[in-house]
Amino acid sequence: DTGVSQDPRHKITKRGQNVTFRCDPISEHNRLYWYRQTLGQGPEFLTYFQNEAQLEKSRLLSDRFSAERPKGSFSTLEIQRTEQGDSAMYLCASSLGSSGGYNEQFFGPGTRLTVL
Amino acid sequence: SQKIEQNSEALNIQEGKTATLTCNYTNYSPAYLQWYRQDPGRGPVFLLLIRENEKEKRKERLKVTFDTTLKQSLFHITASQPADSATYLCALETGFQKLVFGTGTRLLVSP
Numbered sequence: 001d002t003g004v005s006q007d008p009r010h011k012i013t014k015r016g017q018n019v020t021f022r023c024d025p026i027s028e029h030n031r032l033y034w035y036r037q038t039l040g041q042g043p044e045f046l047t048y049f050q051n052e053a054q055l056e057k058s059r060l061l062s063d064r065f066s067a068e069r070p071k072g073s074f075s076t077l078e079i080q081r082t083e084q085g086d087s088a089m090y091l092c093a094s095s096l097g098s099s100g101g102y103n104e105q106f107f108g109p110g111t112r113l114t115v116l
Numbered sequence: 117s118q119k120i121e122q123n124s125e126a127l128n129i130q131e132g133k134t135a136t137l138t139c140n141y142t143n144y145s146p147a148y149l150q151w152y153r154q155d156p157g158r159g160p161v162f163l164l165l166i167r168e169n170e171k172e173k174r175k176e177r178l179k180v181t182f183d184t185t186l187k188q189s190l191f192h193i194t195a196s197q198p199a200d201s202a203t204y205l206c207a208l209e210t211g212f213q214k215l216v217f218g219t220g221t222r223l224l225v226s227p
Contacts, residue, residue, distance in 0.1 A: 004159075035217075040124075042205050042217030043160065056214065091159050104150070105215065107159030 002026060004108035006092050012114045013082055020078045021111045025094030032075050033105060034067055035091040036060065043091055049075060050097060082115045089113075118143040120218040122206060128224045129196055137191040137221045139206035144216075146208040149182055151191050154203045154220065163204075164191075196225045 005024045013019050025032050030051050035043035046065070047057045051072035061067075064082075069075040079086055089112050093105040121140045129135050139149070148167045152160035166173045166182040166189070173180045179192040193200050203222045207215040 033215075040219065042120075042207075042219050045214060045216065048214065093159070103209065103215070104162045104165060105160075106162070110157075110159050 004092055004094050004106050006090075006108040006111050008111055009109060010112045010114075012116065014116050015082060015084060017082055018078065018080045019082060019113065020076055021090055021092075021113075023075045023077070023092030023094075023108060025074070025092070026106055027073075029094035029096050029106070030072070031095045031097035031103070032069055033093040033095070034075070034077050035093065037089045037091055037110070038087075046077075079113075082113075084115045087113055087115045118216075120144070120206065120208060120216060122204075122218040123221045124219060126222040126224055128226065131197060131225055131227050133196055135193040135196050135200070135223055135225070137204050137206075137223065139189040139191070139218055141187050141208055141218075144187075144208050144210060145184075146210065148209045149180075149189050150207045150209075150215065151178075151180055151189075152205045152207060152217075154205055160205055160217075193223075196223075198225050198227050201225050 007022045033048040034046040037043045046061050047067050049069040064080045067077045089110040091110045092108045095103050095105045119142045150165045151163045154160040164180045166180045177194045181190045201224050203220040205220040207217045210216050
């Protein structure tokens with residue numbers, strides 16, 4: 001399977017703990033996105049990378065959230081001191097972004113986080 | 117304020133009929149608009165993209181229209197099948213190829 005993969009698929013943690021999620025994009029894709037989705041809502045943009053550079057972060061991304069994409073390949077999203085409001089599906093997507101081109105995004109299956 | 121609105125109520129139709137889903141937006145000027153399908157517990161899957169200078173785009177049983185004056189896109193599925201049952205999301209490009217998604221409309225096609 002050469003699609004976007006995410007690990008783990010499910011994570012249950014206690015409030016105050018730190019969690020880290022991993023995303024492996026499609027290999028030739030230079031852009032990688034993180035979204036958060038809660039029940040009944042569409043995906044909300046969190047941040048995105050072009051290669052290893054983090055180009056934009058949403059105001060939703062508090063200082064407890066950090067994302068990295070070392071070497072422009074896989075990415076990690078870490079949430080420190082988790083809160084119950086962080087419970088959501090965290091989606092990763094990748095695309096072959098190009099100047100002036102459109103941006104079909106390929107999504108992974110998501111990581112469902114439950115904070116108790 | 118910027119808003120993307122899709123019908124929050126589920127759309128129920130009979131197999132074989134045409135399903136029409138609506139996406140309205142305010143205070144955006146997207147260069148293009150995309151439609152995605154999402155099944156429960158899965159990530160969205162890209163279906164169609166339409167650019168601001170295009171009025172209509174088709175792909176098999178799917179058709180999308182884009183009216184930048186009305187700030188509206190319509191998504192049609194002709195000859196609908198139970199397998200088309202899913203949530204359909206519209207997404208606007210908001211600069212630097214970043215997407216903003218609507219809340220989605222759930223479609224239920226009954227046999």
